[in-house]
Amino acid sequence: MLEPALTTPILPARRAASRLLSAFTLALVVGCGGASVSVPPVLPVPLVEKIPLTMGYHLSDELLGYVHEESLEDSGDWTIAFGSAQTTMFDNLLNGMFEAAVPVAGPEAAGPDVDGVLVPNIEEVQFSTPEQTRSDYFEVWVRYRMRLHGRDGALVGEWPLTAYGKANARNYGMNSREPALQAAALAAMRDAMAFFTVQFRTVPPVQTWLQAELAAPAAAPTGGASP
Amino acid sequence: MIPSARLPALVFAALLLPLLGGCVTATVQEVREADTGMESHESVVVLGRRTLPSNRETEFGFVSCVSKNMRGGGDGIQVIDEQRFRDAMFPWFEPRTAPANTSDLPEIINQPELAARLEELGLRYLVWIEGDTDRTDAGGSLTCSVTTAGAGCFGFLTWENDSSYEASVWDIRTGNSVGRISSDAVGTSYMPAVVVPLPFIARVRSSACNSMADQLKRFLTTES
Structure with a gap:
């Protein structure tokens, strides 16, 4: 008669211990399995004196889908999706810096009202984890290549960022x-x-382009201003 | 194994005891370089230093704690949220561009767009916070085991945390530094465990935050 009374409270305790052990094991596994993140499109608009020009921007499919994937020997697979933030980033950036900014289909298809077209691309991404650097910090490096095209679609200049x-x-x-x-x-x-x-106004080819565009009385409506 | 009748009491004790803190010693020092004072429409922003090469950034939690405590109480002052300020003034207070000294301030605040935004925010003082909380010492050992018959821990842990923060206060109206406040706190936490671990946590960072916020509030609002 005593046996059921003794075993009844032990069974939930065993189950609880078993669940605790499972949860602990799961936590260990998840904790060692890298991470997968997407950069949120929550980015501010720069507060600067606007350049009185209309800037077009062309974001390639490659940029819009850019995902950095890396496997680290000791800490699993890591994924950072940058593409999701690029539209907001360049829309906010260029609308803050220029009188107007518009997305365009390509440098040669910008239309007569656009004074120049920026074509950004991500060339390289690196990151480090606290375990690698023995610090408390996650660090991320991104190298962009910026290409600026004139109103005729010709390349004005390119520079790394x-x-x-x-x-x-x-x-x-x-x-x-x-x-x-x-x-x-x-x-x-x-x-x-x-x-x-x-940096933008200090890049040499950009300086030349800005001087020419700002000196022009108005954008040529035919789109054939420069050879 | 713990008798099941005592479990609720032990769980209750385990939940209650963390409320009892370990010992904390806090000190605050103030250096005044100029007169201060605030009008009712003026506000302050508290920013953590995020300089690029540094690996000792001030914790977000400390900055938001100081801001919250400065807002609170009957003598609370208007404090702008750090992220809201950085977004509103973007890109002039980012790690790459933030002014390192008051001599860099005129270049920023004399730009018409920025001056207008600062006016809109009603910003009078900029408070830069540097420092962090570190574990400086730890000792003891604690062993926990889980078996099918139950779980339990045995041992004793102790650790010491040291908080050291300094706030530099800049007056946006004059473009000068008006003073510095440092807040330091040291405390030792304990965790004895006989079956159930009972932590006695020294709230070191919280103590440094409270001291700094109170002192900053007095410093900014007391005309001298």
Whole structure:
């Protein structure tokens, strides 16, 4: 008669212990399995004196679908999707810097009201984890190549732009991999925007292009202003 | 194994005891370089330093704690959210572009677009916070085991945390530094465990935050 009374409370305890062990094992597995994040399209508009020109921008399918994938020997597979943030990034960036900014189908198909076309591309992405650097930080580097085309579609100039972002994993508590990596990637996007904003007018071919465009009394409506 | 009748009491104790803190010693120091004072429409922003090469960024939690505490209470002041400010002033307070010294400030605040935005925000003071909280010492050991018969821990852990933060206050109206406040706190936490671990946590960072926020509030609102 005593046996059922003794075993009844033990069964839930065994089940609880078993579940706890399963949860612990799962946590270990998930904790060692890298991370997969997408950069959120939450980016600000630069606050600068606007350049009185209309800038077109062409975002290639390659850029819009850009995903960095990497397998690390000790910590699994890592994925950072940058493409999802590119439209917001360049729309906000160029609308903040220029009187107007419009997406175009290509540098040669910009239309008569567009003074130039920016064609950005991501050339390389690198990242590091706290385990690799023995720090608290996730770090992300993104190297863009910016190409500026004139109103006739001809290449005005191109230049690299390297952006960097980091995020302190300690700000994100337990299971910080995904939010911290995402924050580092977002910080790199903000850095790219900040760098582009302050650098743009100092790039030599851009300076020449700006001087010519701003000196012109008005954009040629036929679109055939420059040879 | 723990008798099931005692489990609720132990769980209750385990939940209650963390509320009891370990010992914390906090010190605050202030250096005033100029007069301060705020009008009712003026506001402050508290920003963590995010300089690029540094691997000692101030935690978001500390910056938001100071902002929240400065807003609170009967003598609370208007404090702009850090992220809202960085977005509103983008890209001038990003790690790559943020002014390192007050000498860099005129270049930024004299731009008409930025001056107008600062006016719109009603910003009077910029507070830069540097520093962090580190674990400086740890000792003891604790072993936990889970078996089909139950789970339990045994041992004793102790660790010491050290918070060290400094706030530099810039007056946007004059473009000068008006003072610095440092807040340091040290505390030791304990965790004895006989079956159930009972943590006595020293809230070091929270103590440094409270001290700094109170001092900043007094510093900014007291005309001297």
